[in-house]
Amino acid sequence: MFIVFEGIDGVGKSSHIRGVANFLAEMGVQHTCTSEFGNLQIGKNIRYILMNYDLTGREELFLINAIRSYHSREVLAPSIKADQWILMDRFIDSTWAYQHGGKQIPKEVVQEITNLIDVPKPDLVVLLDGDSHRNIARDKFDNAGSEFFDRVKESYEERFDSRNWLRYNTNLGYKPVQEMIRKDLRKRIFQS
Numbered sequence: 001m002f003i004v005f006e007g008i009d010g011v012g013k014s015s016h017i018r019g020v021a022n023f024l025a026e027m028g029v030q031h032t033c034t035s036e037f038g039n040l041q042i043g044k045n046i047r048y049i050l051m052n053y054d055l056t057g058r059e060e061l062f063l064i065n066a067i068r069s070y071h072s073r074e075v076l077a078p079s080i081k082a083d084q085w086i087l088m089d090r091f092i093d094s095t096w097a098y099q100h101g102g103k104q105i106p107k108e109v110v111q112e113i114t115n116l117i118d119v120p121k122p123d124l125v126v127l128l129d130g131d132s133h134r135n136i137a138r139d140k141f142d143n144a145g146s147e148f149f150d151r152v153k154e155s156y157e158e159r160f161d162s163r164n165w166l167r168y169n170t171n172l173g174y175k176p177v178q179e180m181i182r183k184d185l186r187k188r189i190f191q192s
């Protein structure tokens with residue numbers, strides 16, 4: 001089961017991934033937690049570039065897809081082969097939300113670049129929808145202002161697919177949302 005957590009910066013993705021990882025450990029489900037910008041050193045370097053250089057949306061798109069392809073080969077493919085559950089912090093829908101929605105790169109351009117790389121499709125996307133809990137003035141994306149984030153949120157809405165997306169209102173607080181996520185995943189554990 002390949003699960004991706006999506007949502008704006010500071011909405012609680014890392015916290016909920018940690019919670020779900022603990023839950024899977026309790027249930028005896030083999031799993032791995034990963035993200036393109038956080039797992040491998042090369043990804044951390046790319047994140048540094050993204051956060052500290054004034055890149056155009058297209059430049060970001062190329063960089064992100066390069067690391068996406070590499071991370072997929074190095075982390076996703078072996079985990080899938082080993083039949084592990086994957087909990088991933090952001091994936092392709094972040095690119096739709098940030099580079100298409102936020103930075104307003106046309107759909108066709110995002111689609112064309114995305115088509116060039118071969119990556120697995122998530123079984124489930126967990127969309128965390130609510131306010132950011134991060135000190136907003138901290139980084140470049142936050143400085144881009146609330147209109148940027150409104151467009152990011154709108155793009156997530158456009159991408160929402162009721163077939164394999166679940167949405168949670170994080171403004172209800174961490175604990176109730178984590179409980180809802182666990183309840184929904186429990187069904188899937190017993191199905192698999």
Ligand SMILES: Nc1ncnc2c1ncn2[C@@H]1O[C@H](COP(=O)(O)OP(=O)(O)O)[C@@H](O)[C@H]1O
Pocket residue numbers: 007008009010011012013014015016133134170173174
């Ligand atoms: N529901 C919540 N209420 C209050 N603070 C929260 C909540 N969820 C997360 N946080 C805090 O907000 C910050 C950002 O959360 P994090 O999980 O890192 O978000 P993301 O991975 O989406 O950027 C962390 O300091 C975290 O402890």
Ligand SMILES: Cc1cn([C@H]2C[C@H](O)[C@@H](COP(=O)(O)OP(=O)(O)O)O2)c(=O)[nH]c1=O
Pocket residue numbers: 008009010013035036037047050064089090091092094095096098099141
């Ligand atoms: C994966 C991805 C992230 N990003 C952005 C979202 C974040 O602002 C930034 C860093 O990602 P990340 O480290 O996941 O941020 P956070 O923990 O704050 O949610 O990169 C894109 O613009 N496009 C993408 O495809």
